Amino acid sequence: MIFNFKFYSLVAFFIILNMICVRAQTYKLQGSVSFDHSKTSSVTIALSPVSMKVHTDTAGNFMFLGLKEAVYQIKATAIGYKPALFTLALKSDTVLKEIVLEEDQEQxxxxxxxxxxxxxxxxxxxxxxxxxxxxxxxxxxxxxxxxxxxxxxxxxxxxxxxxxxxxxxxxxxxxxxxxxxxxxxxxxxxxxxxxxxxxxxxxxxxxxxxxxxxxxxxxxxxxxxxxxxxxITKKVSSAPKFSVDLMSNTHLEHNADLGFKLQLNSKVSVLTGINYFNFNKILDRNQDHFTDMTLQNRIALFQKWNIERRQNRVFSLAARYLYEDRWGGETRWNKSYRGGDEVYGESIYTSRWEMVGNYQLPLKEKTFLAFSLTQHNQNSRYGETSYIAKQQIAFSHLTWDKKINQHDLLFGAAVRYTFYKDNTMATNKEYGNDHEKVWLPGLFVQDEIRFNQKNTLLLGLRYDYHSLHGSIFTPRLAYKYSLNQFNSLRFNAGTGFRVVNIFTEDHAALTGARKVEVNTKIRPERNYNVNVNYAAKIFTPDATIIGLDVSLFYAYFTNRIVPDYESDVTKIRYDNLNGYAINKGVTANLDLTFTWGLKLNTGITYQDVSLVNDGIKQQQMLTEKFSGTWSVSYHIKPLHLKADYTGNIYGAMRLPLLSELDPRNPISPVWSIQNIQLTFTKFKRAEIYGGVKNLLNFNPAKHAPFLISRSQDPFNKNVVFDSKGQALPTADNPYGLVFDPSYVYAPNQDIRLFVGFRYNF
Missing domain, CATH: 2.170.130.10 (TonB-dependent receptor, plug domain)
Structure with a gap:
């Protein structure tokens, strides 16, 4: 009995010892990482749920020791590569099959x-x-x-x-x-x-x-x-064979985008895009008897041709045609009132075509001939005011790209021709000028000098000859210093020159009842500007990508041309500033991309845009001091659902009032437009999306007693004027106002639902 007891005790001891040894046994996990089968160093290998991390050596190898039998998730991450993620059930010492990382083109x-x-x-x-x-x-x-x-x-x-x-x-x-x-x-x-x-x-x-x-x-x-x-339009070769995007909202705005490509033969392929937009519902929520939103009917056709040539030389042609019929005004307006003084409406017919092309010359040197042609025809009525205009622009430039040692040179010759004719004082026989033709030939040269991996200098100079204003020189300088591959500091400086055509650039000159006065001796603007930029991209060990971009900007203007709304409320006067203008500020962007599906893009801009006229400094009209934007996206993969929350915010702006008695606020409120969208992505080629626009239901009409001044009398028939043309306060017009729709700073739209469908084949 004693012998048996000792024997069984010994057996039990060895069994327990064996069980302990088995339970305490650990294993080794090793492997290697490469890109395109070239060994890659400095790759982070993370193991969960044990939270262990190692880095590959110079030969691309890695090893974990002391691992227990379990199921592990392995993640390989490196700067510039897409993370590799897979699961392994470890039961013994294991050598993994070579992990091949794929370069991240987006990074x-x-x-x-x-x-x-x-x-x-x-x-x-x-x-x-x-x-x-x-x-x-x-x-x-x-x-x-x-x-x-x-x-x-x-x-x-x-x-x-x-x-x-x-x-x-x-x-x-x-x-x-x-x-x-x-x-x-x-x-x-x-x-x-x-x-x-x-x-x-x-x-x-x-x-x-x-x-x-x-x-x-x-x-x-x-x-x-x-x-x-x-x-940048899609390359024909990479565009889908067919795509469609349809969207509608509760305001009954309907939009359709169609795209398809054809391979005509082995060398010629064609990409076609069609856009149609329709909004035909009269809305008047603020009950001023004017449409809150402009009604539109628009169609646009786009086509891009790509022709393959020997030695992969470039040859592409693209064209677009646009027709749009839009109107806004009194809710009882129809086309029978167009151009009359009975019911006020602004009706605009636009017909426009464009063509752009790029052709690489059959030369040994890298030489390109690019061109664009546009014709814009507009037939408009702003109440009684008629604006019939035609503009044709032809632009072409020839460039020669040449590398000589550390110099990357670009030589160019450009020419621009502009024809413009309308029925305003700008080009009217009564004012001695039936039309305007402007030739603007120019030469430019650019030298990008790469001293080393860290320092790059860009020098540029352009000379143009304006047929009305003579010689124009616009130099440019840019310098980039790279702290490392993903951190850089950039400095840019240059000058600019601008000739103004008021009636094509400032819509306020035509709308409403104000008269336009233009100084016949307006001088061209000149500006000098500087921009300093710091950009960084950071890759954390867990593959989170952080992008940071910060810029400081400063611009100084001489001969700045500005509209004067305030010295005479019945007029808009255009003249050069008797002083100068300054535009300065800072702008910053932050992007975060997490491997678990969240993306965040946010930005903020602070700016001081001021005009100094006769020694008096003022904030520029309709210009905010600060603004911000954001976009938050999250992909819920188990539900095949993407959620997007986007928005913007704008600071206060100075607004154009009509008189000291005008009861409207001269400064706009801080305002924000926010949106949310859900996209269902379960189907391979199709997406269904929908959401809410203007989530906070912001509408500028809620912050002012009225937006359109004297909307009940759009032709000023009941306004009493003094001998100088100034509106006088009366019982019917206690504030001494005239009809004017220029008090606008934000879209006049309420909250609305939208739904859409996308399909790519």
């Missing part, structure tokens, strides 16, 4: 062309360029590019009329005429089209939008004073 290879007219990496460009992809605009879908730009920091679509809702694009506080808009690098929006040309660009053909804030005149000419917006 490293964003290619821009706008800053230097060359395709370069965004990180290497000496000119700061902001990129906004088509997906960025899908977070808050809009019926036009004009509306879509509201979510870009420092860029604000400004409405200029409460009746016809036309507007322009402000960049860092500078009005629309200082902003050049391009399609594929060629100018298409200027003059008349500053007001109307941003409508009807089909979003189905947009690849991305590049924004340059600051001087660009030495490459693009005098209109690129404040910055430029370059709409």
């Amino acid at each position: 490293l290879q964003e290619v821009v062309i706008t800053g230097t007219q060359k395709e370069v990496s965004r990180l290497e460009s000496p000119v700061p360029v902001e990129i906004y992809s088509a997906n960025f605009f899908k977070r808050n879908p809009a019926a036009s590019v004009f509306e879509a730009l509201q979510n870009i920091n420092g860029v604000r679509p400004q409405l200029n009329c409460n009746i016809c809702n036309t507007g322009d694009i402000h960049i860092n506080g500078l009005e629309g005429p200082y902003t050049m808009v391009l399609i594929d690098g060629m100018p298409i929006v200027s003059g008349l089209s500053t007001v109307y040309g941003l409508s009807g660009i089909p979003t189905s053909i947009i690849e991305r939008v590049e924004v340059v804030k600051g001087p660009a005149s030495s490459l693009y000419g005098s209109e690129a004073v404040g910055g430029l917006i370059n709409i």
